Amino acid sequence: MASQQSALLACQQLRVGHAGRAIAPPFDLAIREGELIAVVGRNGTGKSTWFRTVLGLLAPVSGSVTMRPGLRLSYVAQRAQLDPLYPLLARDVVAMGCERGASFTRPRWGEPAAVPAALERVGATAFASRPYRALSEGQKQRVLLARLYASDPELALLDEPTSAMDAVAEREALVAIDALRKERGTSVLVVSHYLGSIREFADRVVLLDSACETVLIGETKEVLDHAVFHRNYPQADDVCEAH
């Protein structure tokens, strides 16, 4: 209970799903300042639904989510959710990270200083002035990470932020995410399928397993060595070795 009180965000007996139908069993989780939690699970186990529920974009089936008042949240959705028709440069997308609440009503001349800094931090400066829609999927994900950086969040939720990146870019992105929490104390919740990176960067892991109606939460090594994890990821040992 004490840890839940000091948490940035806490889920209490939270069941998530759609139209009142739960897709994962209830669980408790308190997210502490500066920790990186990896969320893993096969397709359709409710990872994105859980994120959307935590963010208030979906109502919980039961249970509750409480967060510290005024908590600065930022969200990087799966890349397919953004409309490619919009005529925006990459740096325009990053500048959106600087908006919060009604800040958009205040006049602003020129680009916020956080934008070039964020672009540089994730290695996106080279294509900052190109149309966002013309970028490769991996470059788009870098831009969204830069937007996250520019938003200076206390808690960042990233839904498969590196899924379109090559191995080198993926590692650079995760190093940047790791640096965000080390430099600014940002807490990070990230959905990822890169088990080697999870082993390297995550403090804790949440495993969603809808087939067995199980949610496994624990220290990274504890979860990655668990029998339920190996049932979900039979090739996990090979993947981890490869990384």
Place this chain on the structure above:
Amino acid sequence: MPHSVATWAELVEGWQLGIYRDPIVCGLVAGLALGYLGVFVVLRRMVFITAAVSQAAGMGVALAFFVQIHLGLGVSPVISAIGMALLFTLVFSLPLERLPVSREAVLGVAYIAAWSSSVMLGDRISQEAHDISSILFGTAVLVRSEDLYAVLAVSFGALLFHGIAHRGIAFALFDPEGARVQRLPVRLLDLASWVCIALVVSVATRALGVLPVFAFAVLPATAGLLAFGRLRWVLLTASALGALAGAGGYVVAFFLSLPVGACQAAVAAALLAAIWLARSLVPRA
């Protein structure tokens, strides 16, 4: 429109007398505002909203006559038209993404509902039917002062709101969930944006007619999107082309003795074609 060969001197004289000034200014301002707002209509993939809002306004006029004739209640047809157009657009500020159908389908349903209601109400007010089109749809040839003032007030109000909230509107449209997470009032911005479109379309349709209003809301925005890859330039281009089509279309109609609304739409289409051609000849960087 004169049927003899028109001259610049006649146009200038007519302008000085105020005959041509009001419709040209009205076309220019409506074109500018609708060109700007049309970018957001096109980006939402809902270009037929303009036609549908006009239909809803028509239903509002018919309803006002019906209530007046059968219930003895005095309701202003213009206010009823604007009210119905606003009510209609409120539908599109609802969280329609939760439905298993596209917004376009909802637009079609609402359009059919408004259209059929207008026909049914019109059947019961046949003696007033001729007034409906005159109240609803102007001709753009001569614009009444009160219609011009309404277009000026509503257009500048809508543009002022968009100027103040531009960054928020762009963020909320591009990534509504990301904007909500960063606590932007996405629903309110969406609603206000629709209200702006409904109001400008209602008053501009009353002053100029359906055809030019539909053209101003679609063609300049499409041209802007073809020409530029950055929103601010798209908005500036669409506004400028809309204004040019509104004023230029009137001048073309004056010299060629053709219907004004059709000429305004044709000029907007010609500008779009020119941009399209230029784009194909000069590839964007």
